[in-house]
Amino acid sequence: MLNINRENLKASHQLIWFAIDFVMLGLLILNLALIIFDSIYGFIAVQDLLAVHAAGFHELYQPVHENFIFYDLLFVAVFLTEFFLRWGYAIRAQVYDRWYFYPFIHWYDLVGCIPVGSLRFLRVLRIISIIYRLHQYKIIDITQSRLYQFFNFYYEAFMEELSDRIVIKVLSGVQTEVGRGSPLFDRVQHEILYPRKAMLTDWLSERVSQAASEGYMPKRGELRVYLEERVDAALKQNLELSRLRYLPVVGPTIQETLEEAVGDIVANVIHQILEDLASSTNHAFIEDIVDVFLPAPELAPSPSRKQNEALISLIHDIIEAIKAQVRVKHWRSDLKERKDIP
Incomplete structure (x- = not known):
C-alpha cells in the first residue's frame, strides 16, 4: 500500500x-x-x-x-x-x-x-x-510497494541473466582472439603500452617513491639492526673468517672489526638504495627498467613460441575464472533470502 x-x-x-x-x-x-x-x-x-x-x-x-x-x-x-x-x-x-x-x-x-x-x-x-x-x-x-518490489526483482533477474550471457559471449570472443597468438600481444605492447611509456614511468616512479617512503623510512632503524644481525650470523658461519680467530693476539679483534665493518657497509648500501628510491631521483632508474620491459617496436625481440603459449594459457585461465564468476546467479540467492517475493 x-x-x-x-x-x-x-x-x-x-x-x-x-x-x-x-x-x-x-x-x-x-x-x-x-x-x-x-x-x-x-x-x-x-x-x-x-x-x-x-x-x-x-x-x-x-x-x-x-x-x-x-x-x-x-x-x-x-x-x-x-x-x-x-x-x-x-x-x-x-x-x-x-x-x-x-x-x-x-x-x-x-x-x-x-x-x-x-x-x-x-x-x-x-x-x-x-x-x-x-x-x-x-x-x-x-x-x-510490494507490486514494485515484485516486478523490480524479476526485472533485475532478467537483466542479470541477459547481461551474463552477453558478457560470457564477449569473453569467449576475447579468448578466441587471444588464441590466435602474438599479433594481439604485439598490438597491446606497441600500440597501447609503448605510446604511454612516459605515463607508466611517472606512475611507477611515484608509487615506488611512496612505497619506499611509507614502508622504509619509519622503520629504517629496525631494518638496520635486522641487517646487521643477519650479516653477523652469516659471517660467523664463514669458515675463512672464523680462522682469523686463531691468529695470536690480534685475531679476535680483526674478526670482530671485519664483522662490524661488513655489517655497516651492507646496511649503508641498502639504506642508500632505499633513500634513492624514496626520492624523486628514482625516475631515471625506473625509466631504465621500463625501457627494458617496453623497448621501441623496432628493437623489441620477437617472443618465442613457448612464451606465447604460456601467455595465451595464462590469459585463457584468467578469462575462464571471470566467466565462472559471471555465471554465478546472485538473484537466485537473493530469492532464497527474501520471503516477500513469491
Missing part, C-alpha cells in the same frame, strides 16, 4: 494539481476496470452464466454493455478536459519552449482517448505517468 507524504504534498505548492492527479488516477483505474470487464462480458458464455447465477446484475449491466461507448465517452470527456487544462497551464507557465510541444510529448493521453478497443489500453501509460510524477515529487514512494 502506498503512503502519501503529506509534508511534501504541502511543501510542493501544487496541491490542486496533485489532487487532480489522484482524481484522474482513480477515474483511469475505474475506466480500465470497466473496459476489461466489458470485454469479458462480451462473450456469450459469460452472459449466459451471469443470466443464470446473477440475473439481477445481468439485467442491470446489459444496457451498459449495449451503450458502453457512450459511457466510455463520458470518461473520455473528463480526460480531455484535464488534458486541455494542463496544456493551458503548460503554455502559461512556459513549461516547454513552444506552446504546441505539450500534445506531442503527451501523445499517449490523446491517443488513449480514442474509443477503440486496442487504443483504450494506452490509458495505462497515463496511469504510469501520473504515478511517476507523484513519485518524482516524493508525494508517494513506489519503491516501497
Whole structure:
C-alpha cells in the first residue's frame, strides 16, 4: 500500500494539481476496470452464466454493455478536459519552449482517448505517468510497494541473466582472439603500452617513491639492526673468517672489526638504495627498467613460441575464472533470502 507524504504534498505548492492527479488516477483505474470487464462480458458464455447465477446484475449491466461507448465517452470527456487544462497551464507557465510541444510529448493521453478497443489500453501509460510524477515529487514512494518490489526483482533477474550471457559471449570472443597468438600481444605492447611509456614511468616512479617512503623510512632503524644481525650470523658461519680467530693476539679483534665493518657497509648500501628510491631521483632508474620491459617496436625481440603459449594459457585461465564468476546467479540467492517475493 502506498503512503502519501503529506509534508511534501504541502511543501510542493501544487496541491490542486496533485489532487487532480489522484482524481484522474482513480477515474483511469475505474475506466480500465470497466473496459476489461466489458470485454469479458462480451462473450456469450459469460452472459449466459451471469443470466443464470446473477440475473439481477445481468439485467442491470446489459444496457451498459449495449451503450458502453457512450459511457466510455463520458470518461473520455473528463480526460480531455484535464488534458486541455494542463496544456493551458503548460503554455502559461512556459513549461516547454513552444506552446504546441505539450500534445506531442503527451501523445499517449490523446491517443488513449480514442474509443477503440486496442487504443483504450494506452490509458495505462497515463496511469504510469501520473504515478511517476507523484513519485518524482516524493508525494508517494513506489519503491516501497510490494507490486514494485515484485516486478523490480524479476526485472533485475532478467537483466542479470541477459547481461551474463552477453558478457560470457564477449569473453569467449576475447579468448578466441587471444588464441590466435602474438599479433594481439604485439598490438597491446606497441600500440597501447609503448605510446604511454612516459605515463607508466611517472606512475611507477611515484608509487615506488611512496612505497619506499611509507614502508622504509619509519622503520629504517629496525631494518638496520635486522641487517646487521643477519650479516653477523652469516659471517660467523664463514669458515675463512672464523680462522682469523686463531691468529695470536690480534685475531679476535680483526674478526670482530671485519664483522662490524661488513655489517655497516651492507646496511649503508641498502639504506642508500632505499633513500634513492624514496626520492624523486628514482625516475631515471625506473625509466631504465621500463625501457627494458617496453623497448621501441623496432628493437623489441620477437617472443618465442613457448612464451606465447604460456601467455595465451595464462590469459585463457584468467578469462575462464571471470566467466565462472559471471555465471554465478546472485538473484537466485537473493530469492532464497527474501520471503516477500513469491
